[in-house]
Amino acid sequence: MEEIVSLCKRRGIIFPSSDIYNGYAGFFDYGPLGSELKKNLKDVWWNHFVTQREDVVGLDSSIIHNPTTWQSSGHLDGFSDPMVDCKETKLRFRADQLFYAPVILQGSRVISFTFKEVIDATPEEMKLIPSPASGKPTLTAPRDFNLMFETRVGAAVDDSSVAYLRPETAQGIFINFKNVLNSSRQKIPFGIAQMGKAFRNEITPRNFIFRSREFEQMEVEYFIPPGDDVWEPYHQKWMDASKDFLLNEIGLREDLIAWDVHEGNKLAHYARACTDITFKFPFGTQELMGIAARGNYDLTQHTEGSGKSLEYYDEETKEKYIPHCIEPSLGVDRLLLAVICSAYAEDEVGGEKRNFLKFAPKIAPIKAVILPLLKNKPQLVEVARNLFEKLQKRGYNVQYDAAGAVGRRYRRADEVGIPFAITIDFETVEDDAGVTIRDRDTTEQIRIPIDDVIPYLSKAIDGY
Structure with missing residues (x-):
């Protein structure tokens, strides 16, 4: 993980926010490569779940809603999250992420012990549990800590001006259900998709960008008819579609993905089912994406809270009902971290160790690098620049690199995950022998006519 974090900062993927002021915990900035990678992930998600479907439409709601x-x-x-404070150091910890081990003694010998979360400790046990900060039993009893980011709206500084940055994007969809329904002419089943920022005042942001205080979500609320036997097929279809997206569109390694079915107290009180797609990060297996059957809880709550009906009239059955929904939800930042972890690879080329990123061409921040064999030969530079500009106009983010030996330029391109390196040499300009395209993953090289470069890249990147 340390190598990945170092690579991200060194090559302009992710920086600590406010870096010149020693950072600000839980916030991150995306550099030139990171912002491009993030944009590509969102574009592919939107294309897969909205553009290519007739039954899903988009929404972009505000970050601040009526409180x-x-x-x-x-x-x-x-x-809220349960928290404990260290009375000596004043540091705060999530109680469900701290563990202790009550022991059973036989005389002076330990015969058994079991790890438990601090949140389950009795008041007597809390007096014995050492704080991670002080090493002494200085922890307070667990208590709830609300994760909402509070702000103020308007000139007044009183309770009437209190508002909140949204902690999730889903509620913006629910409160716009009728607006979208009336303007889009959709019929149930249909979905509303949204991408956007969300904010949570996490007690202990950790694991790089995995858990931060400002993050971005991509969610669909897919509305379906009510009924005990209705939701399961839709839930399964969205699990299948989500797996297909992660593996075939984004290119995650299948051996790093697993499923976690929520049961018992892991299931939200309003949910009928929830299955997480987990990912094996270097710091452990964690949730990457959730697919929940949320029932009609949200629309019912907003109907009661607003006094406005959010019922749907089914023209075929002549019935009115509050729809249920399936929610596939994915964090952009977590996905980006999973993509980098999945793509990070090491091998040996020509007897030298190589670190590189095996991004799928569709999501790679830079699609190709153009390499004139020599930077001081005008005839090579002219052809290389012309090809570079043609690819830019085609909409591809490409790089031009004329500095240093070609082998060294290959290594620079590999490290940031550029799938294709295109070299213009003297055969290109003198014998019209085309260009050399080197594949990042295999390092194999092929020769193709220069006029075939755009069709070649289009096939490799876009699939057509």
């Missing part, structure tokens, strides 16, 4: 939204949704009362 009553969060009262109705339950976030003001129930959106």
